[in-house]
Structures are given as structure tokens and as C-alpha cells.
Amino acid sequence: MVPVPSCPYTWDYWTAEPSDYVELTCLMPNSIYLPLTVSWDANLQDVKEELWELAAKQPLFGMLHEMTGYVFKFINSLAVSEEVDDENKRLRDIRPVFGVLMLIERSIERPGEHLLNTQISHLIGKGLNEFDSLRSSEVNDFRKRMRYIAEESLIRRSQSTRLERLRYHYPPRLADLPTVPTTLISHLNNNCFILVTKVGNTECNDLLLIVLVSSNV
Known part of the structure; x- marks a missing residue:
């Protein structure tokens, strides 16, 4: 029989002052449970690795697949x-x-759909299953209209050119003008300006690229 969870029965447990460790009750796919004490700031990868080390010493470990599954x-x-x-x-x-x-087996069918539904539920503060149980004609009509708008937008974007897709994903933040704005003319030095760029993800992270760019005023 699974014991009573060790976390306190308080609604604000995770928002209260953090402690050094937290006790977890982990239900394994091979029908056993494992109590585990980990750090308050531990991530799920660390929890899974500690679980596998502990499960290797327990019965029915041979029924488990690879940890990544x-x-x-x-x-x-x-x-x-x-x-x-x-x-x-x-x-x-x-x-x-x-x-x-x-721990459950990883789903291979539409893996991102469940994550998207979860994010939507957190955003609106209500589970999507509650919306599915509604019998309101106004809500259903609104959802139908929003679905049509989303489908039209999806079709329109799928027919766009590569340049239009690039501008949509990475909208330019520079002024799209053939001439230099008057607010920048006073900052130019001999009709030129210096562009300083830091090159990241390289062997030398401190490398600075200084480019002298000429501007036709």
C-alpha cells in the first residue's frame, strides 16, 4: 500500500519559504513506489537519475525500459x-x-499536443476539460469562429514567400527608409558610424567585431 505523501497538506507549500530538501513519493512503471528525498531546486533529470539508481536495488527492475523512454x-x-x-x-x-x-511511458503520437494543452490551461487558469464539458452555444460559436480565423491565418502563412516568413519570425527593428533619419545625422562622424558586434558561441567569447560603415546622407 502506498504511504501517505510526506509533503505537508498545505496549499501554499511550494510558495512558502524553501527548505533544503523535499520528500517525494514516486510511482514507478513496474508497480512499485519509491520514497525519495531530493534538493528543493533539483530538476527532473536529477530526480530521474536518482530514481534509477534506487530502482536498480529494488525488485522488478528488469521490467523497466531505458530511462529516456x-x-x-x-x-x-x-x-x-x-x-x-x-x-x-x-x-x-x-x-x-x-x-x-x-513515471509513464513517453507518448510518440503527437508529442507536442499535450504540452500545448497544458500551457493553454495555465494561461487561462482553467483546465481544457472544463471547456469541453460546457454546453453554451455562445462559447461554442466563439470557439468555432476563432478556429476559422486560425486556419485562415495558417493557410495564408503557408502560401507566403521565404522573405515574408523571415520577416514574420524575425521582424526588423530598423527603420525601413532609404535615407538616414535626421535624429542620427548629428551622431555621424564623417558620414560614418562604427558597428560593434560581440561574437558569441565561439572559442573566444571576448572577440569583438568592429565595422566601419559608411552612410550616404
């Missing part, structure tokens, strides 16, 4: 079941109710 599932603050694909998230970020985590 499982994801964590828990009950969030909205009382909705949620799966987490991003294992870089910390425990204090996901805030599982009563510190109960369950």
Missing part, C-alpha cells in the same frame, strides 16, 4: 493531470501536489 506525470495546482517533457524544469517550478510523481 519515460516522462513524469503529476497533478498540478489546477487539479489537472500534467505530463512534463522538459526535464530541465525544477521541482519548485512544476509544484506537484503532495510531492507525488508518476
Whole structure:
């Protein structure tokens, strides 16, 4: 029998002053549970690695697949079941109710749909299953109209050129003018300006690229 979760029965447990460690109740896919004590700021990858080290000493370990084939599932603050694909998230970020985590097999069908639904639920503060149970004609009509608008926008973007897609994803922040704005003319030095760029993700992170750009005023 699974013991009572060790996390306190308080609604503000995860928002209170953090402690050094938190006790978790982890439900494994091979039908056993493992109590685990980890750091308050531990991420899910660290939790999974410690779970596997502990599970290797327990019965039925041979029934488990590779560690990467499982994801964590828990009950969030909205009382909705949620799966987490991003294992870089910390425990204090996901805030599982009563510190109960369950490992389930990773879904290979439409993996991003569940994550998107979870993000929408957090954004609107209500689970999507509550909207599905509504029987309001106004709500259904609004959802239908919004779906048509989204589909039209998707079709329009799929027919756009590469340049239009580039401008949509990376909108330019510079003035699209053939001449230099009057507010910048006073800052030019012999009709030139210096462009300083820091090159990142290189062996030398301190490399600075200084370019002298001429401007036709």
C-alpha cells in the first residue's frame, strides 16, 4: 500500500519559504513506489537519475525500459493531470501536489499536443476539460469562429514567400527608409558610424567585431 505523501497538506507549500530538501513519493512503471528525498531546486533529470539508481536495488527492475523512454506525470495546482517533457524544469517550478510523481511511458503520437494543452490551461487558469464539458452555444460559436480565423491565418502563412516568413519570425527593428533619419545625422562622424558586434558561441567569447560603415546622407 502506498504511504501517505510526506509533503505537508498545505496549499501554499511550494510558495512558502524553501527548505533544503523535499520528500517525494514516486510511482514507478513496474508497480512499485519509491520514497525519495531530493534538493528543493533539483530538476527532473536529477530526480530521474536518482530514481534509477534506487530502482536498480529494488525488485522488478528488469521490467523497466531505458530511462529516456519515460516522462513524469503529476497533478498540478489546477487539479489537472500534467505530463512534463522538459526535464530541465525544477521541482519548485512544476509544484506537484503532495510531492507525488508518476513515471509513464513517453507518448510518440503527437508529442507536442499535450504540452500545448497544458500551457493553454495555465494561461487561462482553467483546465481544457472544463471547456469541453460546457454546453453554451455562445462559447461554442466563439470557439468555432476563432478556429476559422486560425486556419485562415495558417493557410495564408503557408502560401507566403521565404522573405515574408523571415520577416514574420524575425521582424526588423530598423527603420525601413532609404535615407538616414535626421535624429542620427548629428551622431555621424564623417558620414560614418562604427558597428560593434560581440561574437558569441565561439572559442573566444571576448572577440569583438568592429565595422566601419559608411552612410550616404
